[in-house]
Amino acid sequence: MYERVYKLQNAISGEPGNKYSRSSLYKDAWRRLTRNRLAIIGLSIIAALIFISLFSPFLATHDPTLRVKEDSLKPPGSQYWFGTDILGRDIYSRVIYGSRISMLVGIVAVGISLLIGLGMGAVAGYFGGFSDALIMRIADIFFAFPYILGAIAIMAVLGPGIVNIFVAIGILGWAHFARLFRSSILSIKNKEYIEAARALGASNFRIIIKHIFPNSFAPIIVFGTMNVGTAIIVEAALSFLGLGVQPPAPAWGQMLSESMRYINTAPWMMFFPGMAIVFTVLGFVLFGDGLRDAFDPRMK
């Protein structure tokens, strides 16, 4: 009798009928994630990008920095799949190698923002009072600063270079994470199950890590994955301004800026790195969205 009721409940809630399997938050989230088609597309794009950036030397057909004077501005064809730029470099190989820089910048810079932002946001949101006021005012200062201008300022001080890009984008991004995380902590901190956990004798640390984090992570995940795209674009802007990755190293943003002058004569110079950025950002957004749904057992 009960068996039937449970089967019915499982059907309604989308839980499979495997009777005694032990479930954890992450296992269940993974199961829900794999059932989401768009998330899988996003994940595939990210996986492909990781694969491409890891195995660039095997995938590239040419040396990305090799200039072949007589092959300048060749349209896409059998020799140069994506065509060549003004210096006669193979765009396909440059896009392949460029994925390394974009992925690194996106993930490392967002990782830095995330670490600083989560820590600051958790303290501000959970403890409140003076620490909250102090942290959020510092965040306000960061908000008041135009993003690109701040990046230029930091890069001007640190000097160009890939590690400094991580640091600059990472430092500039923390305030968004802190504010977002603080607000979701504020909304969850007064939920009854937090009070119930406290009434059970759970410590502040335990409450933050076990009860508040998983419940406030959804917006962070969505924002974080989308922020990877933003970071990639900021890196492109910095490279465009000559403060980012130095030529001749291939970076998508830099390739875009180089293509500007040839946008009518050689549109492939702009098209392929542009599409690379679009797909990368799209991949992270789709995956982020899927993750959010997967972490929320009430969805579906």
Add this chain to the structure above:
Amino acid sequence: MNEKLLEVRDLKTHFFTPDGVVKAVDGVSFILNKKEVLGIVGETGSGKSVTALSILNLIPQPFGRIVGGRIMFDGVDIAGLGQKQIQKYRGNRISMVFQDPAASLNPVYTVGNQIMESIMIHQKIDKRSARKKAMRLLDMVGIPEPQRRLNSYPHQFSGGMRQRVMIAMALANSPSILIADEPTTALDVTIQAQILELMVDVMNKTGSSIILITHDLGVVAKYADKVMVMYGGKPVEFSDIDKIFYEPLHPYTNGLMGSIARLDSKKKDRLTTIDGSPPSLIDLPPGCIFYPRCKYRMEGCARSYPRFKEVKPGHHVACHRHAEFLKEEADG
């Protein structure tokens, strides 16, 4: 039998809000003996929940604070303990069941996970035995197929079952006191009795005490041994259940008793009401806080607040005219 377990004396919990000081609990005293059910009754905003939260120092921060009084439990004044020390009592020696079971369970964890957590916070046992124990607890609170239900999420449970889970969590460490803050308010009427029966039943078996906070006088009449009536953050009457129901000394208690329907009342009897509404707890006047609504008020009542004192053995009341009421009672 009458072994003292918890003694609250002159407890004062105030909230320091931007609008002024809210004296949510002001001078509450009571004694809870072993194996006893104490009912705390009062209308919304009378300070009954804050009294309960004060015992475990769970008052909402940063505004609330215990500003005076003592809470003696097991020879220790737990009102004066720091966060680290009071944590050892919470959920362990004294545990709590909240009003809304739908909101009291964390939606992202399975029920089993949450019961195991409540066990593992206070006991040093491995996951396997915690799981076994969680299963026994679920079985004890009457959830069928506990082994299987451990893997369910709170949203897959009905309201009554969720409250059973909350009780299982509260009982995980065999506490001496279970504080139930309106445990059945959010439940269907048909489920309410089941949940209360379950609590009393289980606590009888384990020999613990219950503090039952409610505004349902019917529930108090059925389950409580002693009752404290609160009004405007202050205790107005505290006594055995029979005395409260049959010989109330405070006009407010009297009014409460007149406002409930009884099976034995005649058709033409009307339910009485208490005129007016409870006072705001900011800037209270010096006199008796029930003065504006009291049928028996006299001039002196507006000048000073009556002391909460024992006027008969085991019967505490805060009213200037209690002597007259006592006499009336004696005269029949």
